[in-house]
Amino acid sequence: MRATLMAVAVSLIGLTPSSHAQQPAGQPATLTPMDYIEIRQLAIRYAYGLDTAADNGYMYADVFTPDGEFIGRQVPFTKGREALARVARSVRKANQMYVRHFITNHEIHPSPEGAVGKVYLMVVDVEEGQPSSIYIGGRYEDVYVKTPEGWRIKRRDARNMGVPRNPATLKPAQ
């Protein structure tokens, strides 16, 4: 309790407590501005990892902990680095020029494990000469933990999404 009050006090005058500060068990740790920034960068690297399949899928997989989990409506429950890398490699259109997963509104809160967050997602198919469309959209709900290598996603729940668009229903470009 005392540590939490101190964290609030120093944050109000612009000083930030160490992200390694000891917290009473069960109490959410205070996040520093760099923690927020790093967690946001983590979510962003997720999008690049999926859209480019960079590093043979490992850019995507390495935003998760080694035992990280992804739960989605389209992609089955996936756990662990190798399985997650296979997911990224399975994206047929992926390459360094491809953009598809647009994320915004990343809300982050401290938690006893580290942090939790929610982030909006809009998957947009946009290529010159082809009709643009929103393939699917919704939000991710995440659990983040701080590891010796930095913040990582421990669990990403992508079930709060709409129904994906069937590419066959798109009208051809005029």
Next chain:
Amino acid sequence: MKQPTLAVLSLVALSFAGAGEAHAQSTPPLTVQDQVEIQQLAARFAFALDTRAGDGNGLADLFTAEGELVGPRGSAKGHADLAALARRGVVSAERPAVDVSHFSMNHVIQPAAGGATGKEYVVVVHLGEDARPGGEFSNIGGHYEDAYIKTPAGWRFKRREFIPNKSAARPRQAGAAAPGAKPAAAATPAPTLPVASLTAEDFLAIRALASTYAYGLDTGADNGALYASVFTEDAEFHGPPAVPGGKPFDAKGREALRQFALVDRGSAYVRHFMSNHLIEPSPEGARGKVYLLVIDIAEGDRPTSVNMGGHYEDVYVKTAAGWRIKSRNFFRSKSAQTLKAEAEAVAGAAPAK
């Protein structure tokens, strides 16, 4: 990890609407903690609005007791009115099908007397409505203009106004002097350094460059000077042709870039939506990538449509005036199949040896 201490964000060079250095110096500075908290406030606004959390109180609690949300259809002021507005919906009486609808990007924040002000782009998207697959951009988009106040409970909106997109394209005479534009400060290149860690201030300042770029390009503010101000004096910007078969876009130098942004579309125009700004340290200072969606928000009988999408690849340097873009390259989005087809077309067109 380096812990940020009491930090001052130098937003003077990127300030909006002709705010002069004297004004900025008289307002209390924002710390990185302030910046992050205000960004979180904006993110929570979208969730609270779309989920109608807490029976509308989720949205109302983001405002001061006398806080106000203003839009073209009216306004709500005070906790009870704000909660009631959130319950009945701002865009529609029906709650979004997947509780996700307001996508906000390009959030810029600057200190102001009494707290801070900010702007943020927004586009409303219909996802899964009536069980239809995929999603559609609605005809609603524009930007917010905000006033924030720091309360004992944290930063809150004092006022948020939604300004719908509106194009008032008034091409300026090329070469016209930029009124009020300050002479560009000599860009002092950062010394060559080993790859150093970036501080929280660095990340926030570099993010602000990308957002300010969008405002500068879309509004043509200050005769293109706002757009040009995010670049170094000798910056380069390269991109593909605007139309197939056309000439690639190549601009070198801040003046050439200012000329590119000379179309005055008015302060309500939004078109370049940036997201996914990835930033990493580099020997020059930093490198980054940013996703772009060019969205033409509905006007008159024309529905909302996506004009193009792709990503920027940037090099940033820290100058005496703050972080600036030294080089920017834009790449249209292309699937692996498209790249393969293009390569095959080129190979097929090449003369046989």
